[in-house]
Amino acid sequence: MLQPLELTNLLSWLDTTLRDSMPVFWVLLIEFVLVAVALLAAYAILAIILIYAERKITAFFQARFGPNRVGIYGILQSIADVIKILLKEIIRINNVDRFLFFAAPFFMIVASMLTFGAIPFGKMLHAIDFNIGVLYVTAVSSLGIIGVLLAGWSSNNKYSMIGAMRSGAQFVSYELSAGFALMTIVVLTGTMSFSEMIAKQEFCWNIFNGHISSIIAFVIYLISGHAETNRGPFDLPEAESELTAGYHTEYSGLQFGFFYLAEYLNMFIIASIATTVFLGGWMPIQIPGLDGFNQVMWYIPSYAWFFGKTGVLIFLSLWVRWSFPRLRIDQLLNLEWKYLLPINLVNILIMVILVLAGLTLTDLFPVLAP
Amino acid sequence: MNSIITYFKGLFIGIKSLLFGMSVTWKELWTKKVTQQYPENRKTLVISDRFRCELTMPHDINNEHACTACGICQMNCPNGTINVLSAMIETEDGKKKKILDTYTWDMGMCTFCNLCVITCPSDAISFNNQFENAVFTRSKLVQTLNHKGSKLREKKKEVKPQSVPVVEDKLTSSKEQMIEPLVETKISTPSDKSIKNPKDNTTEN
Numbered sequence: 053m054l055q056p057l058e059l060t061n062l063l064s065w066l067d068t069t070l071r072d073s074m075p076v077f078w079v080l081l082i083e084f085v086l087v088a089v090a091l092l093a094a095y096a097i098l099a100i101i102l103i104y105a106e107r108k109i110t111a112f113f114q115a116r117f118g119p120n121r122v123g124i125y126g127i128l129q130s131i132a133d134v135i136k137i138l139l140k141e142i143i144r145i146n147n148v149d150r151f152l153f154f155a156a157p158f159f160m161i162v163a164s165m166l167t168f169g170a171i172p173f174g175k176m177l178h179a180i181d182f183n184i185g186v187l188y189v190t191a192v193s194s195l196g197i198i199g200v201l202l203a204g205w206s207s208n209n210k211y212s213m214i215g216a217m218r219s220g221a222q223f224v225s226y227e228l229s230a231g232f233a234l235m236t237i238v239v240l241t242g243t244m245s246f247s248e249m250i251a252k253q254e255f256c257w258n259i260f261n262g263h264i265s266s267i268i269a270f271v272i273y274l275i276s277g278h279a280e281t282n283r284g285p286f287d288l289p290e291a292e293s294e295l296t297a298g299y300h301t302e303y304s305g306l307q308f309g310f311f312y313l314a315e316y317l318n319m320f321i322i323a324s325i326a327t328t329v330f331l332g333g334w335m336p337i338q339i340p341g342l343d344g345f346n347q348v349m350w351y352i353p354s355y356a357w358f359f360g361k362t363g364v365l366i367f368l369s370l371w372v373r374w375s376f377p378r379l380r381i382d383q384l385l386n387l388e389w390k391y392l393l394p395i396n397l398v399n400i401l402i403m404v405i406l407v408l409a410g411l412t413l414t415d416l417f418p419v420l421a422p
Numbered sequence: 423m424n425s426i427i428t429y430f431k432g433l434f435i436g437i438k439s440l441l442f443g444m445s446v447t448w449k450e451l452w453t454k455k456v457t458q459q460y461p462e463n464r465k466t467l468v469i470s471d472r473f474r475c476e477l478t479m480p481h482d483i484n485n486e487h488a489c490t491a492c493g494i495c496q497m498n499c500p501n502g503t504i505n506v507l508s509a510m511i512e513t514e515d516g517k518k519k520k521i522l523d524t525y526t527w528d529m530g531m532c533t534f535c536n537l538c539v540i541t542c543p544s545d546a547i548s549f550n551n552q553f554e555n556a557v558f559t560r561s562k563l564v565q566t567l568n569h570k571g572s573k574l575r576e577k578k579k580e581v582k583p584q585s586v587p588v589v590e591d592k593l594t595s596s597k598e599q600m601i602e603p604l605v606e607t608k609i610s611t612p613s614d615k616s617i618k619n620p621k622d623n624t625t626e627n
């Protein structure tokens with residue numbers, strides 16, 4: 053397949069030129085630094101884009117225009133906001149546990165940053181390809197909750213504390229569902245590595261491959277992912293009307309910015325994991341046999357496919373966010389423990405049966421297998 | 423068994439209502455945006471007729487207003503926003519008459535309660551839709567509503583019931599009714615003449 057816009061050629065050219073001109077150690081060092089810079093830049097740029105997109109879409113859901121004064125259609129609005137937040141004073145709060153207070157935002161940022169490295173953004177755009185990628189991502193993204201709890205605890209403020217405790221309860225509950233939903237797909241694909249998962253979805257996305265079971269897992273993953281990011285109807289850790297701002301009430305300036313950034317990036321991370329695991333990741337839409345069509349699809353670069361699919365899921369999450377009222381804490385835990393978790397357990401069982409009995413789409417129609 | 427049915431019923435009803443909610447917001451996404459982009463849309467901006475912006479005293483082309491300087495608006499204003507200064511003049515037939523000298527209204531103190539407009543027996547004042555009222559100093563908020571050289575509009579309609587001065591359909595108190603016809607009869611008589619006899623008119627002026 054011709055892939056003219058793919059970054060593969062550029063990256064391998066860079067690698068060979070570097071290897072030709074200097075020892076391997078330096079080549080690796082330079083490449084590591086480049087990857088780190090690229091990831092950090094992507095992190096910041098994505099956050100800016102997400103904030104802008106969210107404000108616009110939110111406004112449209114409320115029949116408003118959203119930001120439209122700074123730059124054409126307001127596209128410079130979030131850049132202006134970033135500058136503002138960088139210039140703001142970090143207020144020193146009395147009677148806080150200073151060390152934990154300052155450490156908390158970094159936990160959030162580091163957790164989402166670590167996850168970022170394991171996400172396949174496109175063909176070859178994959179910083180670390182673990183053979184246990186799913187496990188790694190689930191484990192590392194859960195670290196963020198430590199940041200939330202520390203922030204709530206160290207702030208020495210009842211609102212922060214209640215917010216953090218709620219967040220903890222919520223996170224621990226929903227992490228379970230999210231994990232089980234991913235596990236369903238691990239059963240289906242038989243691998244935990246993201247790259248192998250994507251390769252297996254070339255002709256048939258996992259969400260279709262496991263039909264009933266996959267779709268249920270997908271919906272459950274979206275719900276619990278949404279709950280993990282503390283957004284939408286699940287935003288009771290920072291319910292403004294009850295807790296002022298929840299666990300980050302006492303934060304200001306850049307520290308608040310960190311929480312804010314991490315929140316948006318978590319939304320992106322959840323959407324991108326869902327894309328990779330359920331919707332074929334960066335793999336373009338391919339139909340076995342139709343080579344001409346497949347070639348046309350490959351002209352669209354893989355990273356565009358990835359961001360396109362992720363964008364759709366992010367839109368979905370915003371749609372949900374602006375449709376439903378906030379849950380009460382008991383309703384929230386009811387939903388998880390009485391509905392999502394039992395359904396999830398049954399779902400895994402169904403998936404196991406589907407796989408063992410050879411009832412997945414790739415088993416039924418071998419032409420769909422990669 | 424029953425509880426299992428309830429469980430699944432609740433689940434599916436819940437899913438159905440959530441999907442319904444999402445369909446509502448989906449439609450809302452495509453509705454027309456209601457935001458008014460103010461400085462750009464000044465030309466097409468629609469302000470509701472009843473919106474109270476600025477108190478005015480309408481003058482007609484002859485620079486005449488309807489204010490009799492009775493001071494009722496001033497008495498009814500809860501904030502003391504209005505100040506009616508009247509002057510005494512002597513009509514040509516030797517009668518003393520109170521006329522309006524200056525009518526000041528302080529926008530900075532007004533609560534736009536509309537009481538003055540409601541209570542004015544002569545309908546001499548009204549609120550307009552001119553809402554761009556920002557000024558740089560507070561003194562500019564105090565406005566004189568009667569124009570320079572303006573005078574009271576003489577009422578022609580009330581000429582007929584001269585013989586029966588009590589008949590009036592205005593919402594005025596009995597006290598005002600006592601005063602008003604008195605004033606009107608005196609003024610309207612010369613004005614009636616003035617139509618036939620322009621000389622009289624000039625002397626009055």
Ligand code: SF4
Nearest residue numbers: 499532533535536538
């Ligand atoms: S609107 Fe109310 S406050 Fe304003 S001048 Fe009239 S009576 Fe006074």
Ligand code: SF4
Nearest residue numbers: 489490492493495542
């Ligand atoms: S505006 Fe009306 S109420 Fe006020 S002094 Fe004039 S006639 Fe009387």
